[in-house]
Amino acid sequence: MPAPAQLLEVKFKALVERFMKTSILIRTVFALAVIAGLYAVFMLAAPFHCLINLIVPLVFIGVLWKLKIQSIKHLLIIGLLGALVITGLYADFATRYYLDLPEQEAESENGDxxxxxxxxxxxxxxxxxxxxxxxxxxxxxxxxxxxxxxxxxxxxxxxxxxxxxxxxxxxxxxxxxxxxxxxxxxxxxxxxxxxxxxxxxxxxxxxxxxxxxxxxxxxxxxxxxxxxxxQDYATIFGIMVPFGLYAGLVNMYIVFAILVLMVWWLKKARKMRMDSYDKAVTEREKEQAGVKKDEAKVPSLAKAMGVPGEDSFVCSECGADVPAEAKVCPKCGEKFE
The missing domain is CATH 2.60.40.10 (Immunoglobulins)
Structure with missing residues (x-):
C-alpha cells in the first residue's frame, strides 16, 4: 500500500495537471496573484530595495513559463497587466504610509x-x-x-x-x-x-x-x-497613482519586457541554428543522392598507369574495362548516362 506521502504527491500532481489544462485566463489570474503577493511581501519587509525591480520580473516570467504561457505576445500583454497590479499595490502602500506618518522633526546639519x-x-x-x-x-x-x-x-x-x-x-x-x-x-x-x-x-x-x-x-x-x-484615502491614493505607474511601468515592466525579448531572441537564435543545421544536412544528402554515375566512374588501370590506348573506364558494377563512348557495360549490361 502506498505511503500517505506518496498518495499526497500523486493527488498533488493530478491537481497540477488538471490546473495546467485550464484556460489561459485562469492561469493568468493565478500568476498575477502570485506576483502581487510577492511584491506585497517585499514592500512590507524591504520596501524600495533596488533588487525588487529585478527579482519580481524574473519570478513573474518564471511563473508564466511554468504555467505554459510562453507566447511572446501573451507574455508582453500579461506583463503589462502585472505592471498595473504593481501600480495599484504601490499606490496603496504609499497612501497607507502617508496616512500614518512617523514623528519627524526638522533639524539643521549643525543643530542650531x-x-x-x-x-x-x-x-x-x-x-x-x-x-x-x-x-x-x-x-x-x-x-x-x-x-x-x-x-x-x-x-x-x-x-x-x-x-x-x-x-x-x-x-x-x-x-x-x-x-x-x-x-x-x-x-x-x-x-x-x-x-x-x-x-x-x-x-x-x-x-x-x-x-x-x-x-x-x-x-x-x-x-x-x-x-x-x-486624512483622505481616496485623495492621497489619487496623488500616488502616477508614482505607482512609474514603479510598475518603468521600474518593473521595462525589465520584464527586456527579459521576454531576451527569451525570444534565444529561442529565435536556437531555431536559426537548428534550421541552418537541417539545411546543411539536407543539402549534403541531396548532393550525395544526386551524384551522377559518370562522376563515380573509375578510370581503367591502363589509363591510370599512363599506358596509351583507347579511352576507357572500369565498370563500377563488375570491374570490366568499358570504352569511353559506351552506354552499356558489355559484360554486365549496366547502363551509363
Missing part, C-alpha cells in the same frame, strides 16, 4: 535649528496648521532675517513651494546661557499632501533645517519633512 514641526499633522483645506521651530543664536544681538517655512506640494509633476514668513514668539537664555529663539507661522495648505523645510539667515549666513534621517519606509525619502496632509 531644531524641533521644527507642524501641528496638527492631519487636517483639511480649512485646517490651520501651526509650523514652529527653535533657533540657537550665537548671541543675543544676532541679526535674524528671512525666517521662513517653505511648504511644498508633494506630487509627481508640477509641485510648487509656498514661502511663509515666520514670526518670533519667544526668546530666552537656556541653562547653558545660550540665546534661544522660537518662531511660528499659522496657515492653511491648499494641497492634500505636502513637505516642508525651514530656512533662515543669521548674521549673513544661510541655514536650512529639514529631515536629516528620512524613514527607510518612506515611498519618497526626501530632505523635506513629510506633512501636513489631508
Amino acid at each position: 535649528l531644531y524641533d521644527g514641526m507642524v501641528t496638527p499633522v492631519y487636517g483639511t483645506s480649512d485646517t490651520l496648521y501651526n509650523f514652529t521651530i527653535t533657533v540657537r543664536l550665537p548671541n543675543s544681538t544676532s541679526e535674524v532675517t528671512n525666517m521662513t517655512v517653505v511648504v511644498g506640494d508633494l506630487r509627481f509633476y508640477g509641485g510648487e513651494g509656498h514661502n511663509h514668513t515666520m514670526v518670533l514668539i519667544d526668546q530666552y537664555l537656556n541653562e547653558n546661557n545660550q540665546t534661544i529663539a522660537r518662531y511660528c507661522n499659522v496657515t492653511t495648505v491648499p494641497h492634500p499632501l505636502n513637505l516642508f523645510v525651514f530656512w533662515v539667515n543669521i548674521d549673513g549666513e544661510w541655514y536650512i533645517a529639514g529631515n536629516q534621517n528620512p524613514s527607510p519606509k518612506s515611498p519618497l525619502p526626501t530632505y523635506g519633512i513629510e506633512g501636513p496632509a489631508y
Whole structure:
C-alpha cells in the first residue's frame, strides 16, 4: 500500500495537471496573484530595495513559463497587466504610509535649528496648521532675517513651494546661557499632501533645517519633512497613482519586457541554428543522392598507369574495362548516362 506521502504527491500532481489544462485566463489570474503577493511581501519587509525591480520580473516570467504561457505576445500583454497590479499595490502602500506618518522633526546639519514641526499633522483645506521651530543664536544681538517655512506640494509633476514668513514668539537664555529663539507661522495648505523645510539667515549666513534621517519606509525619502496632509484615502491614493505607474511601468515592466525579448531572441537564435543545421544536412544528402554515375566512374588501370590506348573506364558494377563512348557495360549490361 502506498505511503500517505506518496498518495499526497500523486493527488498533488493530478491537481497540477488538471490546473495546467485550464484556460489561459485562469492561469493568468493565478500568476498575477502570485506576483502581487510577492511584491506585497517585499514592500512590507524591504520596501524600495533596488533588487525588487529585478527579482519580481524574473519570478513573474518564471511563473508564466511554468504555467505554459510562453507566447511572446501573451507574455508582453500579461506583463503589462502585472505592471498595473504593481501600480495599484504601490499606490496603496504609499497612501497607507502617508496616512500614518512617523514623528519627524526638522533639524539643521549643525543643530542650531531644531524641533521644527507642524501641528496638527492631519487636517483639511480649512485646517490651520501651526509650523514652529527653535533657533540657537550665537548671541543675543544676532541679526535674524528671512525666517521662513517653505511648504511644498508633494506630487509627481508640477509641485510648487509656498514661502511663509515666520514670526518670533519667544526668546530666552537656556541653562547653558545660550540665546534661544522660537518662531511660528499659522496657515492653511491648499494641497492634500505636502513637505516642508525651514530656512533662515543669521548674521549673513544661510541655514536650512529639514529631515536629516528620512524613514527607510518612506515611498519618497526626501530632505523635506513629510506633512501636513489631508486624512483622505481616496485623495492621497489619487496623488500616488502616477508614482505607482512609474514603479510598475518603468521600474518593473521595462525589465520584464527586456527579459521576454531576451527569451525570444534565444529561442529565435536556437531555431536559426537548428534550421541552418537541417539545411546543411539536407543539402549534403541531396548532393550525395544526386551524384551522377559518370562522376563515380573509375578510370581503367591502363589509363591510370599512363599506358596509351583507347579511352576507357572500369565498370563500377563488375570491374570490366568499358570504352569511353559506351552506354552499356558489355559484360554486365549496366547502363551509363
